[in-house]
């Protein structure tokens with residue numbers, strides 16, 4: 375046998391099907407290992423001529439060639455996925471262009487800081503019921519899938535030849551997966567490559583591969599175009615009119631609270647040292663990076679907390695609230711119980727959550743529904759005051775900034791008001807069901823990469839070992855196998871941990887990624903928990919600003 379017989383296929387998130395790659399096995403292998411690949415003579419003579427002509431007047435107008443079905447666009451779709459977009463204008467590099475760059479340090483883009491343009495390649499499990507719907511109450515079939523998405527891709531079209539070592543494009547092979555910042559690299563470094571290109575070749579380079587266009591005089595003519603996946607934030611900010619406006623009820627709030635309601639749209643990020651919070655411009659990359667930098671652990675306690683959160687997927691912090699604050703928050707809930715709604719009992723709008731209430735085969739979860747009081751910030755004053763005090767609290771902001779990075783918004787504010795017999799919740803979330811790229815969790819170079827929101831649950835009542843309430847599977851944010859149905863229903867309890875908590879403590883957990891749920895409430899005293907979710911919007915799959923790209 376002189377050839378291998380495997381095929382490469384990837385799971386298509388949009389069509390929910392396995393798709394065979396249009397790259398050859400060798401090209402797939404090279405791109406994955408090196409972070410770039412040359413497609414020799416991809417362009418026909420007519421396409422090359424059209425590129426040259428087009429380029430003499432304008433560097434754009436590549437729609438046909440780079441559209442979904444175009445000669446180049448097919449490859450972009452393969453690597454970036456459905457819904458890819460051109461990101462910024464095409465750049466023309468003329469033959470023999472001379473570059474002004476410091477020979478001791480090439481101005482490279484990419485590498486570990488390219489968090490908004492990651493190279494994602496992961497395996498996971500996709501679960502379906504017999505009717506094809508996603509798994510809910512019943513068990514079902516799981517299939518293993520591989521997802522590859524290059525969130526940023528550079529397409530380099532060779533309009534004329536460049537000999538090896540002369541190409542205006544420099545790349546640092548394999549740097550797309552490096553976990554550490556690169557040292558300064560000179561043109562002469564053995565790690566730097568100027569690939570040989572012939573007119574009509576197309577080089578595809580992951581945006582996270584260290585690269586730069588650095589002409590040095592003898593190179594050929596290039597057209598360089600950037601593309602991004604649908605999950606990546608474009609270089610150009612969205613138009614002002616696309617931005618959601620602040621809700622009317624929030625107009626009288628402080629700037630910090632408003633920034634958290636607006637998220638990335640506020641143009642400012644909230645930073646904190648644990649005792650105070652302050653606002654910084656969101657496009658100040660250095661400031662926004664600092665909050666999440668692995669190299670700036672202010673205190674040994676921070677390091678211990680980061681370790682615990684990374685290891686378990688959740689973090690319990692005790693003693694955040696004093697008694698007066700706790701009592702005021704609990705009294706506010708009690709004064710508004712007429713607004714509460716029982717979820718899971720099939721009554722009322724939006725009550726489709728079948729993981730609550732009466733769950734067949736789940737005796738420790740099933741109960742009389744989950745009593746939720748939504749909209750804590752919107753309660754009539756002064757009842758909303760104890761919850762608005764939680765929204766931008768330094769103890770939360772300081773931790774969220776290293777958990778997901780600055781620039782998130784709050785998307786949920788609900789009180790859980792269980793009484794004895796109220797339902798728990800089937801276990802849900804986990805790393806293995808890749809319903810959404812980027813929800814999986816990774817710690818790279820001391821920084822968390824995830825699109826999962828962080829749930830922050832403020833405890834207003836004690837939770838003893840037999841009381842029921844929050845349970846979690848520690849480590850499941852990194853799990854490799856699907857969640858067995860017996861664990862979802864809490865019938866196989868081996869990996870499940872119930873978390874007793876004192877009132878005044880706060881539990882943080884990766885709501886979309888760590889497997890969690892709740893036992894039925896068993897205590898005679900009511901449960902009082904204020905539950906918030908903080909997350910990035912779709913344009914910011916990862917936490918850090920794109921301005922450093």
Ligand SMILES: O=C(O)CCC(=O)C(=O)O
Pocket residue numbers: 790798799843844845885890891892
């Ligand atoms: O009751 C709880 O603490 C669990 C809440 C939960 O699982 C959720 O809201 O997703």
